[in-house]
Amino acid sequence: MAVIVLAHGAWSAAWSWxxxxxxxxxxxxxxxxxxYTGLGERAHLARPENDLDTHIQDVLGxxxxxxxxxxxxxxxxxxxxxxxxxxxRARERIARLVYLDAFVPDNGQSLIDLLGGRERQRHLDSxxxxxxxxxxxxxxxxxxxxxDAAWVAKFRLSQSARCFSQPLRLGAPLTLPRSYIWCTxxxxxxxxxxxxxxxxxxxxxxxxxxxxxxxxxTAPDALVELLRQILPA
Numbered sequence: 001m002a003v004i005v006l007a008h009g010a011w012s013a014a015w016s017w018x019x020x021x022x023x024x025x026x027x028x029x030x031x032x033x034x035x036y037t038g039l040g041e042r043a044h045l046a047r048p049e050n051d052l053d054t055h056i057q058d059v060l061g062x063x064x065x066x067x068x069x070x071x072x073x074x075x076x077x078x079x080x081x082x083x084x085x086x087x088x089r090a091r092e093r094i095a096r097l098v099y100l101d102a103f104v105p106d107n108g109q110s111l112i113d114l115l116g117g118r119e120r121q122r123h124l125d126s127x128x129x130x131x132x133x134x135x136x137x138x139x140x141x142x143x144x145x146x147x148d149a150a151w152v153a154k155f156r157l158s159q160s161a162r163c164f165s166q167p168l169r170l171g172a173p174l175t176l177p178r179s180y181i182w183c184t185x186x187x188x189x190x191x192x193x194x195x196x197x198x199x200x201x202x203x204x205x206x207x208x209x210x211x212x213x214x215x216x217x218t219a220p221d222a223l224v225e226l227l228r229q230i231l232p233a
Contacts, residue, residue, distance in 0.1 A: 014041075016216060017033050032066065036082075050159075052163050063086070085170075095176070111164045135164060179204055182208050
C-alpha cells in the first residue's frame with residue numbers, strides 16, 4: 001500500500017479528484033488531497049498575497065499533522081511547482097515524486113518562466129483584464145464530456161497571480177526517485193513536453209497516458225491503472 005499525497009493543479013482543488021479517490025482506496029492506497037488556500041472549500045481565504053509558498057505550506061501541514069512518511073508525492077500541472085517545493089522541504093518524509101503532466105522547476109524558476117510566449121501572455125492579460133491580482137482558468141480540454149465540463153466549470157476558481165510568478169527556492173538539488181506521466185492527447189498545445197523530454201534525458205521513468213491534461217476527470221480508470229504500475233504494492 002502506498003501513501004499518496006496530492007499537490008493538485010491550478011484553479012482546482014480536492015473536489016476534482018473525486019473519481020480517483022475510490023479507485024485508489026479499492027487498490028489499497030491511502031490518498032490525501034489537501035486543497036490549497038484560496039481554492040475549493042477554502043475559497044474564503046483567497047487574497048492577493050497567496051503565493052507558491054502558501055500552497056507549499058498547505059501540503060507540508062498535512063505531512064506534519066498526519067505524521068506521514070514514505071510518501072508518494074503526486075504533483076499535477078501547477079502542482080509540480082508545489083510538489084517540488086514540498087519535496088525539498090520535507091525530504092525525510094518523501095519516498096518518490098510523481099509528476100502528472102506537471103511543471104518541473106529548477107531552483108529560482110517560477111511557473112511563468114516555464115511557459116511559452118503565447119501562454120505567458122494569456123496569463124498576463126488575464127490579470128490585466130480582471131481584478132488585477134487573479135489569473136482566470138485555462139479552457140477546459142475539448143474531450144471533456146458535457147457533464148464533466150459543467151462540473152469543472154462550476155467549481156474552478158481564479159487564482160492569485162503570485163502563485164505563478166513567485167520563483168521556487170530549493171535548498172539543494174533533489175535526489176529522490178522521480179517519475180513523469182505525460183498526457184499525450186493534444187500535447188503539442190501544452191508546455192509539458194519539455195519536462196517529458198527532461199525525464200527521458202535524465203533517466204527518470206517516463207510513462208505516457210492517452211488523455212488530455214486532466215485524466216483525473218476524463219480518464220480516471222486509465223490513470224489509476226498507470227499509477228498501480230508505478231506505485232509500490
